[in-house]
Structures are given as structure tokens and as C-alpha cells.
Amino acid sequence: MKYFDLHCDTIEELKKRGENFLNSTTQFTIQDQERFEAAVQCMAVWVPDSIRGRAAVEFTDSHLAYLETLVEMIPERAVLADSASELQKGVEEGKWVFIRTIEGGAALGGDLEKIVHFAKKKIKMMTLTWNGENELGSGCAGTGGLTGFGKEAVKLMEENGIIVDCAHLNDAGFEDLLNITKRPFVASHSNLRSCCEVPRNLREDQFVELVRRGGLCGINLYSRFLSVPDQKGEGERELLFRHIYRMLELGGEDCIAWGTDLDGQITCDPSLGSPFGAASFGTYLAERGIPEGAVKKFCFENAYRFFQSYMR
Template sequence: MPASAVFDLHCDTLTAFMDPTRCRDTLDDPLSSFALSKIPQGVSWCQCCAIFIPDGLTPKEAEGYYAFHQRSFIRQMGCLSSQVLSCRTADDICQAWDCGKAAVILTVENGAALGGRLERIERLARDGVRMMTLTWNGENELGSGHETDRGLSSFGKAAVQELERQGILVDVSHLNDQGFEDLLDISEKPFVASHSNARSVCGHRRNLTDWQIREMAARGCLIGLNYYSPFLRSDGCPAGLEDLYRHAAHFLDLGAENCLALGSDFDGADLPPCLDSPIKAAGLWDYLTGRRIPPTLVQKIMYQNALNFFRAGL
């Protein structure tokens, strides 16, 4: 295994920049937070790249939005093939790293991408999508995000079962508390919170409660630390590395040693200056070790837990 690696469960770089004057290759745009050319030399990197679907689109619009960006992803994987390898499994990730390339995994943020049709899940699986959040902030055909209190719909419950059958990981980031409880009743496989923090440390509703964290740890799930300041601290000030550490320490106190990972939210949120680039995120290796977290545990957080989870789940 690499001596230094980062496995990041979420970024919005693929769909963040629609300005025609910007670089068409969004995954290597020098103006973005995440860019392939910004990965530090000598660091093996795996990045989950989401096709983000905004709330409020019609089913036809959501399907078209997904299709447009899926084609962009395929084009970029070809254009940038000297730097990156599109991956579907843990073995693919290791192969990319062995070749000195970044590994990229296609994901979806917002189950609106299904357009209310279960058969669309098979299409996403064929396209190589390996993880999907059920909702974004608002309501879609599957259920509701943190802006409302309604749980999963009957379609959403059926979609969870079909996602598991098709080998697409269920992602509960953005899902509200009732939807989380509904998921616990029907899920048969470990699931993911790709970019969520601890609510008892920062009280935002997007963050996970202690009982949710304990439940996920007991079920062998995966949780990615989010770098967005309002999810790290509640006072409106820019977050620092100390804030991320407080969340990490709280997760570890709740038994999430084998579940904790990274979920930056690059290019999906305004990140604090201390965490707004791959080189700064890679610096968490030294920072967390300096905070007296054992090196073997830092390795788990930085990449090993996520790699192990993808190996088992895919």
C-alpha cells in the first residue's frame, strides 16, 4: 500500500462550473479547489466525483442533466487519461495508484437523477456510478433532505433495495432524521454518509447525531468528514484544523475508528483556507499525527477505511 494516500468521498468539481469561459475539463481546472494537477507529488489520490442534480428540476430535466454530465465525465477520463483512471472497484483504485495515476469514482448527489423510475438505477450502474445520495436539501421522489421532516417515500424505499441489488452504495448525507430511521428498517448492506460531520459538535441539521453515528459504526458503515465551515462550527467563523480535529475525535469516541474517512465537499462549498486544496488536505496526515492520533489510525482516516469499505461493498 502507498506510504501516503488520500481517499476523498465527495466533491462537486464535475458539475460546479458551467461558465463557458472556464476550462471544459472541470476535473483539471486550475481555478477549482480540486484539480488533478493540484494533487501533491508522491500522494496516491482517490476522488469520488459527484454528478450533482439540483433540486426543483422536472424528472425529464433531471435525467438530461445527469446524462450531460455523465458524457462530460467519460470525455474527461479520455482526455486526461495520462493523469487519471476511472475506477469501479478497490482493485481498480490500487491499479491506478500502481500506475502513478489518480483514481476517480463516479457518484451521484440527489436521487432526482432517477426521474422517479426504478429502471434508471440499472442505467446508473452500467455507467459506473458507485454511490448515490438519496436526496439533496429539499424533497424529491425518494424522500426529503434536511430542509423538511418527511422520511422516505414508498418509491424511495424501493429505490434503496434496488440500489443495493445493483451494487450502488446508498449515501445518507443530506437525508433528514426520519429518512435515516426509515433506511435503517430496510437496508441490508452498510451504507455511507459521504460528507457529514457530528451534530453534537456543530448543531447543523446536515450533521449526524450521536445515535446515528453509533448505529453506522455498529453496521460497518462509512462516514466522510466535511470541510465546510458551517458544518464544522456554529459561530459563523471560518473553521480551522482544530475544528476538524474536534469532529474526528468525537467520531472516534463514539466507536467510529473503522468507519471514519474524508469527504471534503471540494467545489461544492466555500471551504476554509486551511482545507481548500488537495495539498492542504494531504497535510492532514501530519496534522492529525501531531495531535497524537496514532499513525495507524490516521492511515485509516486518510484512506484505509474507505478502501476497505469499497473492497467489501463493491
């Protein structure tokens, strides 16, 4: 099986627990590596809204350094890719391929020059916000759109090869983003609001626009983004299926991918809560009548094609 996941928060958990990829107790694990034909994971450094200025940059740098140290321990099994050719090579060699990303534009510490800094550190994708407010704009807990700083940041990210990730952004910010972005962007770990009415999920018209612009939407495993409480008890596989099915109805066959959010303090069906668990969900989709081609696109091909095109 092939697997490409657009988002997990494993770096922070590993650093906090003092663990590495060989002794980890995190949801993300490399344990079932031999069962994958290809395995790619975007590894996000999550920067809390409360960390500001230089401290935010240092926080991000230290987590990136931790990730690099852990990957250096297992060169036979994992590689950090920062170009399309490295991505391809890592997949062909059967390694776990990791891509460096950031969750939370607070990482910039309010300094646009840090976009170049993080581009040099091989960051390939960054969310503009987390839930709260930062220098770039407000997340889904707030109402304001992108700030002037945020709009400038989008422009510079695109110029410097950092893919814009709209996960966590609020509706006003999404609208602003549509007006300024020139390249396809990503919602790395967001589901559909029509299936589960929470601000972290995308409205259907937002999803359709993401499709139209050639972007990607990563499906989040978090149970609270799958259903509102009164739907509980239906089983998370069924709920997950509904989001994917509706996205396919909306024309999203070439847009959907995994964005599991593993290790992001999420609760989910334990049988799904690992790379192997999530990847195995493809079998369930096929059993439920989703065509094999669409399942393959969702589990791997869409994200692989996108990063092959836009990672430089």
C-alpha cells in the same frame, strides 16, 4: 501520503466554467499528483431538487459524459474505476482514481428503472436526497421520511451495486433507511451535530449506528458544518479536529474518511481547500496525538477497504 475523498462537486464547476483537469480553477485539482502515493476521488454529479423527470436523467448523463471526456484527455494521469480491481490497478499505477457518484436521488427522474440505467453507467454511490424533497423522500430541510418509491429505490440500489449514501437525508429518512437497508451504507460528507448543531450533520446515535453497520462517514470541510457562528475564531483546524476526535471517542476509527465537499460552494480554510491541503491535515492530526494508524485509516485506508469490498 495517501488520500481518498468520498465527495466533491467538481464536475459541475468544471462544466459550468468550460474547464478541464489541466486548466482548472476549482478547489479540487490534480496539480500536486506527484506528492501522493495514492489518490482516489469520488466525483459526484449534483442534481438539484428542482430538476425533475427526464430532464433530471439527461442532466446527470450529460455531466457524466463531461467527466468521461475530461478523463480521456489525461489517460496517463487519471482513470475512472468501476471495480475493485480497477481501483487497485489505478492506485498502483499512481493515477488519480475517480469513482462516479450521484448527489440527489432526483437523478432518477421518478423512474426506478433508471437505477439499472445508472448502474450500467458505472455509478457506484448515490445520495437518496439533497436538502429538499424529491421522489425518494425529504432531505434535511424537510420532515417526512422515505416514500414507498424511496424504499424501493434503496432495495434496487443495493441489488444493482450502487452504495446508498445518507448524506443530506433527514432524521425520519435515516430511521427508515435503518429499517430497510441490508448492506453497509455511507454518509459521504457529514459531520457531528454534537460538535456543530446543523441538520446536515449526524446525531451521535446515528454515527454510532453507521459504525456498528460497517459504514463510512466522510468529514466535510465546510466551515458552516464545523461550528456554529459563536465558535468562530477558533481556527478550522481545531474545529475539524474536534469532530474527528469525538468520532474516534465514539468508536469510529474504522468508519471515518474524508468527504471534503470541495467545489460544493463551500467556504473553508484555504490551506485545507484542496486535495493536498486536506491530505496534509493528517500531519496536524498526528501532531495533536492521534495515533498514526488511525490517521492512515481516516485519510485513505477505511474508504479504500470499503470500496474494495463493495464496489463491483
